[in-house]
Amino acid sequence: MRNRPIPEATVARLPIYLRSLLDMAETTGELTVSSEELARRAGVNAAKVRKDLSYLGSYGTRGVGYDVEYLLYQITRELGLTQDWPAALVGIGNLGRALASYKGFSERGFRISALFDVSDDVVGTETGGLTVRHLDELKEVVAEDNICIGIISTPPNSAQEVAERFVDAGVKSILNFAPSVVNVPPDVNVRKVDLSIELQILSFYQQRTQAIATAREANRRLGAQGQG
Amino acid sequence: MRNRPIPEATVARLPIYLRSLLDMAETTGELTVSSEELARRAGVNAAKVRKDLSYLGSYGTRGVGYDVEYLLYQITRELGLTQDWPAALVGIGNLGRALASYKGFSERGFRISALFDVSDDVVGTETGGLTVRHLDELKEVVAEDNICIGIISTPPNSAQEVAERFVDAGVKSILNFAPSVVNVPPDVNVRKVDLSIELQILSFYQQRTQAIATAREANRRLGAQGQG
DNA sequence: TAGATTGTTAATCGATTAACAATC
């Protein structure tokens, strides 16, 4: 059913389906895929797959499944990946350099068209075929290159200022890799990736797992004692 | 109230509160913080802050707020950051090197104690003070160094195999930076960070924002025409 | 005591999922 607004949770899963489908298209010869199979590959529930895909439209065939190529196209279009979104990257440290040459971006049609930093040690050097420019040139370059996505990979203290410069330059979408929250006007989309946060969450569950294992071990010993 | 299981959504926000509190402790002299202030800094709703913190225990004082240092300690403990969790990193490309020297990890008490790869070009080289070892040594090193967190930053095709090696070596927590889903036994915790996925979601919202702006512009012109 | 702010309740909202009629 078209024209219902697509729920956030569904949008967040579309890239996962996309990758699973691309993987299928490359490795198997299958022309169609069932919700069951796609769910298995994406690691989710089959009912969820069908519900998610129903937000894009009725692209499946009952008794058959979904046409792989057609579904690929629809998801790509829905995500806006058929369009060109030039991006600028600010903060050329270790992470910035990794991002500048990250294949996953170009494979999905994203093009990083300018790099910025403030350090004299970095400005003027080359990374991934681009010369690093000074942050002061940001506004000018955004206008020239039609940049609409800003990527921040600075230290935490600089992230807010960089975000404000992006906003000032008219950029409406920001991807924030810095380990701090940035505040922007409500018409600007920000998404945050924090490598350390994910590790902290993992630590929580690791601790819980270990606590359970320890408790089980204690129970086992108690049981053995009772029997001995 | 203690001993309710902490909801996933709350666990995911604890690292954000932690960072806000650390930031406060450094920059302001305030000894206490209200849910209102913490919410503002973390970018969430104040009721949500109070509810989240109530899962850890009643650590606030009515009419006063939360003791910053005490709350910091409780969150740190809850997340398991008071313990040492040695980690191993597999896949020493651009991203792997960035992760190996990422400050955000060591600042939170995580220690990457071994690096692995399979390429002869990389094995034996040094990054961040560690010599890269061959993946075949993984099991042995995991046992020796008591490694309990595995980090994957390989190309997508190798991720599943590396995950299986980690599982085989007894690692129960895996952080996956590779752009593919890995399947593991149910007793293993996996968290996934996909840099490209976040960018795709941003693209979706960018497209929507632009569509709205275009529609508004069209309306404006229509209005002007009607009046002209 | 008066003002401030927590901790908790309860209403609401959104996401998940089993079930099944529709239909290829």
Added chain:
DNA sequence: TAGATTGTTAATCGATTAACAATC
């Protein structure tokens, strides 16, 4: 027609948030 699989409904579950009594 019989078997397979979608698209949708409805029940359920979990997360959010306003409101307010409790209490510093």
